[in-house]
Amino acid sequence: MSVIPLDRTALVRGRVALLLLFLLSGMAIGTWTARIPAIKQGLGLSDGQLSIGLLGIAAGAIAGMQVVGRLVDRYGSVRVMLPMAFAQGVVLILPAYMPNLVGLALALFAFGAVHGTLDVSMNANAVEIEQAMGRPIMSSFHAVFSIGGFLGAAAGGLMAHAAFSPGVTFVAVAVVITALAFWAARWALPLTAEPAPAGSGPAGGSHGMLLLLGVLAFCCMIGEGAAADWSSVYLLEDLGSSAGFAAAAYAAFSIMMTAGRLAGDRLAAWLGPVTLVRGCGVLAASGLGLALLVGHPIAGVIGFGCFGAGLSCIVPQVFSAAGRRDPARAGQALARVASLGYIGFLTGPVLIGGAAELFGLPRALAIPALLALFVALAAFALRAKPFTK
Incomplete structure (x- = not known):
């Protein structure tokens, strides 16, 4: 994949277009999450039945991530991400x-396939724009995804409060998503001069180093999943906080994660990716350790906030390092790394829950802290070629 030289205005527009796609992707996830209780109630599903349906996502x-890598490398990221948007x-x-559980599972499978395909192709385009601009910009895209998730959840919550049905909610948000996609389509940049050859060479350079990057994503996403599902439970049941205050733990985690990503590009340019990730791993482990060792609700909220900033x-x-390791096959590299990360996000809460049954939740939550330390130790895997304009 070679990058077409572009003027600054074209690059800025391309970056804005991709920010819009990350925003709409987050909005879709946030809106869906906010209306899950109404979907569950409308279909009369038990908790177990709902969990089966959610496996569809x-x-x-x-499944989408297994296919999209080759599509991106063959046809270019823009030709994949815009239809998916x-x-x-x-x-x-x-x-x-959907009238029943089977229909819901199939619909959520389609939702997950589109989301996974869009996710990888967007990140591949982000690597291209990052390389064309000659400086780190990946974190800003992920920050906007987080903001989109908040906006989608807020929209879904407000419409639920106003007694709108999930169908009306989803149609309204889909109109916004489509409008954002049209805007992005006008400005998106096909930065690749020619697609990668169809041959199936090794993706992402060294297989071992690419696997290590995937493991780092896996470890980090275990922490994200654990914070989402267990932070409030820990404050409520183990630290004895009120239910309202317990919710502040994940709120602090989410706010600090978004703030960290908004600052991440400047930090990456200043410190370099290896030093940045090493420091982030130490901060995440120290923050979660604070939440577990002090044993006070306020310390718990502060600790989970630091955990979010660290992750x-x-x-x-x-993702940036994976895509830059072999730009000709960035799609395949990103697909593999993103798949491992997504598996970590899904299995993290289950892993913590099983360990909590055996050792108690405080000790179980030490697992993400130890994994964050491992990320810090293995940060050398993020060494990549310097940016060139």
């Missing part, structure tokens, strides 16, 4: 109109 995302609005609507820059830097 995971299965679809992983428009499809994201369509598949968001489907779950609201914030790791995945963006890992």
Whole structure:
């Protein structure tokens, strides 16, 4: 993959277009999450049945990621991500109109497949723009995804409060997603001068180093999944906080993760990816350790906030390093690394839950802290070629 030289205005527009795609992707996930209780109630599903339906998202995302890498490398990231951006609005609507669990699972499989395909192709385009601009910009895209998730969840919550059905909610947000996709389509940059050859060579340079990058993403996403599902439980049941205050733990985690990603590009340019990820791993481990060792609700909120700040820059830097390791096959490299990360996010809460049954939740939550330390020790894997304009 060679990058076409472009003037600054074209690059800025291309970056804005991609920011819009990350925003709409986050909005879709946030909106869906906010209306899960209404979908569950409308279909009369038990907790177990709902969990089966939700597996459709995971299965679809992983399936999409297995295919998208070669598509991106063959046809270019723009030719993949733009159709998927428009499809994201369509598949968001489907779950609201499914008559039963089987239909819901199929609709969520489609939702997950589109989301996973869009995710990898967007990150591949981010690597291209980053290389063309000659400086780190990956973290800003992931920050906007987080902001989109918040906006989508807020929109879904407000419409639920106003007694709108999930179908009306999803259609309204899908209209916004489609409008953003149209805007992005006008400005998106096909930065690759020619697609990669169809031959199946080794993706991402050294297989061993690429696998290590995937393991780092896996470790980081285990922490993200654990914070999402267990931070509030820890404060409520183990530290004795009120239910309202317990929710502040994940709020602090999310806010600090977004703030860290907004600052991540400047930090990466200043410190370099290896030093940044090493420091982030230490901060994440120290923050979660504070939450576990002090044993006070306020320390818990502060600790999970530091945990979020520490994890914030790791995945963006890992994705950037994976895509730059072999730009001709960036799609395949990103697909492999993203798949391992996504598996970590899905299995993390289950792993913590199983360990909590055996050793108690405080000791179980030490697992993500130890994994963050491992990320710090293995940060050398992020060494990559310097940016060239």
